[in-house]
Amino acid sequence: MTLLDLLLDPLRYEFMVRALATAVVAAVVCAVLSCWLVLIGWSLMGDAVSHAVLPGVVLAYILGAPFAIGAIVFGFLAVALIGTVRSTSRIKEDAAIGIVFTTLFALGLVLISVTPSQTDLNHIVFGNLLGVSAGDLVQVLIISAVVLAVLVVKRRDFTLYAFDPTHAFAIGLNTRLLGAGLLALLALTAVVALQAVGVVLVVAMLIIPGATAYLLTDRFGRMLVIAPVASALCAIAGIYLSYHLDTAPGGTIVVVQGALFTLVYLFAPREGVLAKRTAARRHRGAAPVA
Amino acid sequence: MNAIEVDDLTVRYGDVVALDGASLHVGAGRVCGLIGMNGSGKSTLFKSIIGLVRPASGSIRVAGVDPATARRRAVIGYVPQSEEVDWQFPISVRDVVMTGRYAAMGTMRRPRAADHDAVDEALARVELTDLADRQIGRLSGGQRKRAFVARGIAQGATVLLLDEPFAGVDKRSEATIVRLLRELADDGATVLISTHDLSSLPTLADEAALLMRRVLHHGPPAEVLAPERLATAFGVDLAVQP
Ligand SMILES: Nc1ncnc2c1ncn2[C@@H]1O[C@H](COP(=O)(O)OP(=O)(O)O)[C@@H](O)[C@H]1O
Numbered sequence: 001m002t003l004l005d006l007l008l009d010p011l012r013y014e015f016m017v018r019a020l021a022t023a024v025v026a027a028v029v030c031a032v033l034s035c036w037l038v039l040i041g042w043s044l045m046g047d048a049v050s051h052a053v054l055p056g057v058v059l060a061y062i063l064g065a066p067f068a069i070g071a072i073v074f075g076f077l078a079v080a081l082i083g084t085v086r087s088t089s090r091i092k093e094d095a096a097i098g099i100v101f102t103t104l105f106a107l108g109l110v111l112i113s114v115t116p117s118q119t120d121l122n123h124i125v126f127g128n129l130l131g132v133s134a135g136d137l138v139q140v141l142i143i144s145a146v147v148l149a150v151l152v153v154k155r156r157d158f159t160l161y162a163f164d165p166t167h168a169f170a171i172g173l174n175t176r177l178l179g180a181g182l183l184a185l186l187a188l189t190a191v192v193a194l195q196a197v198g199v200v201l202v203v204a205m206l207i208i209p210g211a212t213a214y215l216l217t218d219r220f221g222r223m224l225v226i227a228p229v230a231s232a233l234c235a236i237a238g239i240y241l242s243y244h245l246d247t248a249p250g251g252t253i254v255v256v257q258g259a260l261f262t263l264v265y266l267f268a269p270r271e272g273v274l275a276k277r278t279a280a281r282r283h284r285g286a287a288p289v290a
Numbered sequence: 291m292n293a294i295e296v297d298d299l300t301v302r303y304g305d306v307v308a309l310d311g312a313s314l315h316v317g318a319g320r321v322c323g324l325i326g327m328n329g330s331g332k333s334t335l336f337k338s339i340i341g342l343v344r345p346a347s348g349s350i351r352v353a354g355v356d357p358a359t360a361r362r363r364a365v366i367g368y369v370p371q372s373e374e375v376d377w378q379f380p381i382s383v384r385d386v387v388m389t390g391r392y393a394a395m396g397t398m399r400r401p402r403a404a405d406h407d408a409v410d411e412a413l414a415r416v417e418l419t420d421l422a423d424r425q426i427g428r429l430s431g432g433q434r435k436r437a438f439v440a441r442g443i444a445q446g447a448t449v450l451l452l453d454e455p456f457a458g459v460d461k462r463s464e465a466t467i468v469r470l471l472r473e474l475a476d477d478g479a480t481v482l483i484s485t486h487d488l489s490s491l492p493t494l495a496d497e498a499a500l501l502m503r504r505v506l507h508h509g510p511p512a513e514v515l516a517p518e519r520l521a522t523a524f525g526v527d528l529a530v531q532p
């Protein structure tokens with residue numbers, strides 16, 4: 001079997017093509033958003049929102065409404081609850097996040113267990129790349145297009161919001177709206193990503209690509225290119241590996257992303273651990289002996 | 291005309307009273323040094339002027355209008371305390387200065403020729419042209435502050451608020467910044483600047499205000515720096531220090 005065969009073989013199946021398309025689109029959207037999330041320090045928030053959307057998605061399924069609406073409602077509910085618990089009790093933010101998102105996630109699991117359905121709703125939890133329907137793919141494409149369009153059009157505002165929200169506010173930008181907008185985009189992105197890797201692993205797609213790109217460049221504009229490209233390649237590699245090794249595709253994608261992060265963490269030209277150590281040694285060598 | 295008018299301002303964070311009936315008027319084109327120990331409410335005063343914290347009572351006018359209108363007109367240039375900035379953020383000096391222009395730009399904040407010119411001019415004014423493409427954290431302490439002042443210049447801010455810009459800045463850079471702020475004030479900008487460096491205050495400021503939850507004294511630097519005044523504000527005899 002040649003390399004080309006290895007690459008073309010899975011594409012004989014329509015479900016594999018859909019899986020690839022879904023995974024790549026989800027990887028790109030998550031990666032672009034992750035550039036802001038890691039810089040604002042919203043990784044934990046990404047974790048929380050991506051889990052907390054579960055009951056919203058299940059309710060949307062029950063009511064026959066679009067998943068996106070349920071996800072946004074519960075995404076905001078989670079953030080509101082976290083803020084309320086933190087500001088009206090002595091509980092610190094990380095604990096408030098932990099309490100709220102696990103409770104909402106658990107509520108989602110309970111709802112799933114009592115909801116009769118033809119499709120296995122557990123797929124929402126662990127992802128079901130190989131079972132993505134044409135309709136699912138259309139929904140992923142529409143939501144992704146909306147999220148990416150908003151991020152691209154307002155990218156400079158979001159970046160300023162991440163870097164210096166006080167200045168943004170002082171010159172009349174609506175920082176509340178920018179924050180709420182990012183949260184809404186986060187909830188929408190969670191819907192896209194849960195099709196690919198499931199609720200549990202969404203947070204990996206929302207953090208790892210931005211963190212990886214951040215170790216490779218000092219320019220935000222370049223992060224916005226590096227993160228989605230790397231993430232898409234990881235998604236493709238993950239799907240092929242899972243096909244040939246017969247492993248779970250969602251999990252494999254995230255393992256590949258984690259492996260790439262590890263490589264970058266070790267070998268990045270400037271921010272990598274090894275480069276830093278060499279620089280430190282050279283620095284010490286150059287210093288006069290006391 | 292007064293560029294900054296704070297009257298009887300009280301600000302609370304939960305149980306903490308950060309400002310308690312603070313009043314301060316600063317005339318247009320003047321440099322006012324704000325001194326007070328840590329926790330005396332300096333940063334809170336700046337944030338109130340911007341409108342970021344909601345006062346329990348009192349009134350604030352900036353350039354003759356309320357803070358919300360001042361924000362819409364992008365009147366205020368803010369130079370944040372060092373601890374408030376993520377110096378690892380992947381943004382260049384030039385891009386930081388460009389954010390001063392955002393208020394005047396369209397939805398996408400796509401810079402036009404006039405914006406690039408304003409940024410170049412501001413960078414030249416603070417002598418950072420050669421370092422414009424550096425990541426913001428790869429500057430010295432003094433250069434970092436000048437970058438943020440340049441942002442205020444590019445913005446066309448008429449009121450500049452600087453929160454402890456001399457912390458962690460060497461004396462020579464401090465002198466450069468002092469000269470720059472004096473020039474800006476001569477061009478008509480109003481500068482309110484919090485500082486712990488009492489020695490540079492007379493060269494820097496036209497007036498000084500002593501803050502301890504409220505403004506204890508406000509007047510010419512030499513008068514405010516009188517040992518017995520400082521002792522009340524700092525609770526110790528600071529005057530023996532340089
Ligand atoms: N966000 C906040 N929440 C609660 N307390 C605060 C907050 N910001 C400041 N404070 C408190 O308000 C007081 C004044 O703080 P601040 O304005 O930062 O003083 P300064 O800048 O002079 O050091 C301090 O006691 C500080 O602990």
Ligand SMILES: [Mg+2]
Pocket residue numbers: 332333334371453
């Ligand atoms: Mg302060």
